[in-house]
Amino acid sequence: MPYIKGADRNQITLMPDCMEDYISAENPVRVIDAFVEQLNIAPLGFKTEPAVEGRPGYDPRDMIKLYIYGYLNKIRSSRRLQTEAGRNVELMWLLGKLVPDFRCIADFRKDNANAIKGVFREFVKLCNKADLLSKEAVVIDGSKFRAVNSDNNCYVKSNVEKLIAQADDKIAKYMAELDAADKTERRSGELTSENIGEVLNYLAKRKIQLENALSELNENGLNHVCTTDRESRLMKTRDGCKPSFNVQTAVEPNNHIIVNFDVTSDCADWGLLESGISGAKDVLGVETLEGIADKGYGNDEEILKCLLNGDTPTIYLNKNQNCRTFKFAKMDDEITSEMLVSNDYETLKKCIATGVLPDILKRSDVTFEIVPTATPQQFLDKETGEIVSYEQVKAKGGTEREKLKLRLETPVQSYFERNLTSDTVICPMGQTLFYAGIGWPNGKANSGKRRYHRASVCAKCRNKCTVGKQRIVSFKADETRKYTDFYDKCGTGRITRRKERRFIPIDVPKHEVVVMKYYPNQRKLRIRNQIVEHPYGTVKRWNDGYYLLVKGRVKAAAELALSFLGYNFKRVLNLLGTKKMLEMITA
Structure with missing residues (x-):
């Protein structure tokens, strides 16, 4: 039985008369084209007026289409995008057979970083308008993305001094070998004077790099510095400590769409909860929101800020606890009705400290009480007349005892x-x-x-x-x-007495403490992993996006905006299909 054979290369065929015939009605590139064409790119920050003189530039819309298509199809490199624009039929249709140079493609992403992030937000707003996003809660998490910085160009203060000493030892060793090579006859397999000179030049340059890095660390009071991408930081990853950025995302729980993200240089998630929830609220257009996150966000100060903003921070509790407890030293101050409805963080904290619960905290998952508390014991120093604490008495030998015979x-x-x-x-x-x-x-x-x-x-x-x-x-x-x-x-011989009798205990008035307790809904934490980990896994594995191609937080945010836009685009396309997605865009 013969095999299936292809067409004869010399066969003359009648190709379609126009590019439109190559693209089916269900092709996703039609959605990309419709989405970009309806964008108002001027407020986003793109240059909309063409240059009067010189060679005309490319329309920003065409470059946006090219990048969305690339990140939707695992193509992030500007050189590969140039190649695909010249041979890919879908891109020929999308760009009208334009083939931008790879430098022009790369410069567009670099020069329009903030505007590209605005394109991501416009798509999220479109999804929000189509009721695809939950406006009640988001799941927040962070992940490390490798920066454009090699390990050799990352200097830790504790190691730099050791490396400088090692470089000095190697230079001394090779100098001795160089002297020996000049005095004795060279044997087969030994380093020549030229070889040793090259090694010495390399060691000298390396030592200068290390000394410059140490000087910068000392001047700025830093623990480490990355010299290629100075905004990146050494962060703990699965592959060890690597120069990275900490990328924060907020994912809505219904359709797992990324509604907001931020690129930070913080090595941990400890102080990023309130900013993550606030960013998601701005995009969704809501006044209050529930933020679900893991223990890495368990900063009491951040949780209190979220509560005073009217939000609901649902965070894992510490072991053997069923609530988060906030304590304030009781104050005696006048509280007005305007202060109770204020939006100022310090004003609301003052209301709590005086024993009055602000209106924003009058909710079922918050309890409030005033309890007496024991105060640290104080002593009178008979020699100086000062009031001192027990720790000061102990430091001055006031607690030492001697045996009596x-x-x-x-x-x-x-x-x-x-x-x-x-x-x-x-x-x-x-x-x-x-x-x-x-x-x-x-x-x-x-x-x-x-x-x-x-x-x-x-x-x-x-x-x-x-x-x-x-x-x-x-x-x-x-x-x-x-x-x-x-x-x-x-x-x-077990009878003892104090050696120093200059300290006399004095009565200290008892204080009151305002205790506020917050009881988060622990059942909602069970869905956290299956919601927020999926987008990261998709972007990093499916799109090879675990490393960045550009330097700096702003440019990294532009690249991640394209990665997350590609994820959201594909997610909505799978949920609605091409036809309904076109209807959503053109509505």
């Missing part, structure tokens, strides 16, 4: 005996103690405790059971005997 006789008994009839107490040495009033444990009167002492007897006692001037013993209401181990401790 006491030689005491065996007591008559090892306990205090109370006579309920006469309401007196017999001490271990057989002396009688009298009632001295009720007990005051922890500064509060307790009628259930009765105290006994007798100062005149203790002053004359040579075998007394205390190192103080007198012994005061307390009994409960029905207690008749209380044992003492003072004499046993004396026999084993």
Whole structure:
């Protein structure tokens, strides 16, 4: 049975008369063309007026179409885009057979960075207008994208000094070899003077690079510096610490469309929650929004900002906790009705600290109470008259103790005996103690405790059971005997006393603390992974977008805007199809 054979290359064929016949009605390039044509590119920042003199430039719309098509089809390189424009039938139709030079393509992305990010936002607004986006919640997460900076051009302060010392050692070693090569006859396989000279030149240049990097680190007070892309930072990735950018995205939960993103130089997500939610609110056009994120965003200050903005930060709680607790030192200040409805962060914090809950926090998942709290103990320094803390007393030796060598006789008994009839107490040495009033444990009167002492007897006692001037013993209401181990401790040398007696404890007034608790909805956290991780995986794996092609945060944002626009475009195309998507754009 013969195989299927292709057409004869010498066969004369009648090709379609126009390019329109090559593109079917369901082809996605028609959607790209319709979307770009309806854009008002002047407010986005693109140059809309052609130059009067010189060679005419390309229409920005054609360049936008070229880039959207490229990122939709895994083509990010300007050289590859130039190649495809000259041989790809779809691009011929889309651009009208224009073939821009690769430098012109690359410069367009570089020179219109902010405007390209605006194109991404316009598509998100189009999706929002078509009711494809949830306006109740977004899922926020960050991912590291490799910057245009090699590992050799990234200098860490702790390692630079070691590398400079290693370079000095190698230079000394090769200089010695160079001297030896000049004095002795060269053998086969050994380095020649020319080879050693090349190595020395390389080491000298490398040492200069290291010294310049160390000088920059010291001048700016930095821990590390990336010399190729200075806005990138060393960040922890799956491949180790690499020069990268931390890219933040907000993904809506219904159709998994990226509604907003930001490129940052922050190595962690710790302080980026509030900005992520605020950016998503601006795009969606809502006043309040729920932001779902992982533990990396668990910064209490950021969570409080979101709550005071009226948003709902749904973040994983710490282990064995069911809420987030915020504590404020109680203040006495006047609060007006205008302050309670204010949008100012510090004003709202002041309202909370005075014990008045602002209107924005009157919600079911927030509780509010004022509780008393113990204050740190303070002491009076008798020598200087200063009020000092326990830590200061400890630093000055006020807590150090010394052992006492006491030689005491065996007591008559090892306990205090109370006579309920006469309401007196017999001490271990057989002396009688009298009632001295009720007990005051922890500064509060307790009628259930009765105290006994007798100062005149203790002053004359040579075998007394205390190192103080007198012994005061307390009994409960029905207690008749209380044992003492003072004499046993004396026999084993366990009696101590403070060395320094210049510090006297003083009474400190108790304070109140305003405690606010926030209870996030933990069930919504179960959907986080399956929503926000999918776009990153698609962009990085499907589109080879785990590394960047341009330098700087602004230009990196332009490239990622194209990557995320390509993801959103394909996502909506899969949800609606070509026909409905064209209707959405032209509506």
